[in-house]
Amino acid sequence: MTFDPGQLGQSKADLAETLRTLRKRAGRTQVWLAQRCNMSQTKLSNMETGRITPGLVDVELILRCLDAPPALVAEVAALARLANTEWQGKRASWRRGLDRRQAELAVLEAEATQLRYFLPAMVTGLLATPEYARASLGHSPVDISKTVARKLERQAVLYDSTKQFTFLLTEQAARWGVVSRPAMAVQIDRLISLSHLPHVCIGIIPFTATSARGPMNTFTVYDQRLVTVETFTGRIIFQDARDIAEHLEVFALYERHALFGDEARNLLGQWAADFRS
DSSP states (O other), X not given: OOOOGGGHXXXXXXXXXXXXXXXXXXXXXXXXXXXXXXXXXXXXXXXXXXXXXXXXXXXXXXXXXXXXXHHHHHHHHHHHHHHTEEEEEHHHHHHHXXXXXXXXXXXXXXXXXXXXXXXXXXXXXXXXXXXXXXXXXXXXSSOOHHHXXXXXXXXXXXXXXXXXXXXXXXXXXXXXXXXXXXXXXXXXXXXXXXXXXXXXXXXXXXXXXXXSSOOOOOEEEETTTEEEEEETTEEEEEOSHHHHHHXXXXXXXXXXXXXXXXXXXXXXHHHHHHHHX
C-alpha cells in the first residue's frame, strides 16, 4: 500500500461515500445489507455516513454481499486500508506542543494490557533516564521541559502489574551514544533494573544474531488494536487488522533472536562496564 499523507484524512469520507453509492447502485436497502452482513443497521449507517471507519474485514464482507467484481473489491479494500491509517507529522506535533503527544501516549498505555516495543535505534521514553530523555529531544525546536516531565511521569505505568510489557532492543539501541559515556552506563543500568520486574520483558538482539530481515523502523503494538510506526518526519498509525497482524509477525521474528533474562542482563552489564572504563 502506498499513500500520500495528505490523502489520509480524505480517505475516510471517500470510503463512506463509496460504500453508500455501491449499496444504492445495487438497489439494496440498509436493512437488507445489514442482515446479510450479520451487523446492525446502526453500524452500517454509521459506516456510510463516516461516523465510524470500517475495518477491511467489514468492507470485504459488504462488497461480497453486494456481488462486487474482484477488481472493485481490490480497489475499495485499498481505500479501506488507507482509511484505517493516520499520519501525524512531526512539525504538526511541534506546533500543538510535544507534551500533548505525551498525554496521547499515556492514554494508549492506560487502555492497553499487552504492549510490545521494537526499538532498533534508541531507547524509548518509558525506559529512559531523565538525562537520556532530555538529550533525545534536543533536536526539537520548541521548549521540551514539560515534555520531559510528562515523559518521566508516564514511566509509572511500568509498575502496573496488570499489564505485560515486552521491549526488544537491538545492540545499537542499547549502546547508541545519546548521552555521555558515564550517563550511558547509568541508562544501561536502568534497563537491567527494569528487566527484573516480572511483567516487563527486555530482550536484547546482539550484532551477532543472524537475521535476513533488517530492523527498519521503531514501532509499538498496543494489544492487537493499533500500531504506531516512527519515521524521521512523523509517525504512521495503523488500525487495520492485517497491518497489525503483519507487525506482530515481524515482532515475533525478532523476539526469536533476542536474549532475555540473565543472558540479556549479563550482556548489558558488559556494555555498562565498557562505558565506565
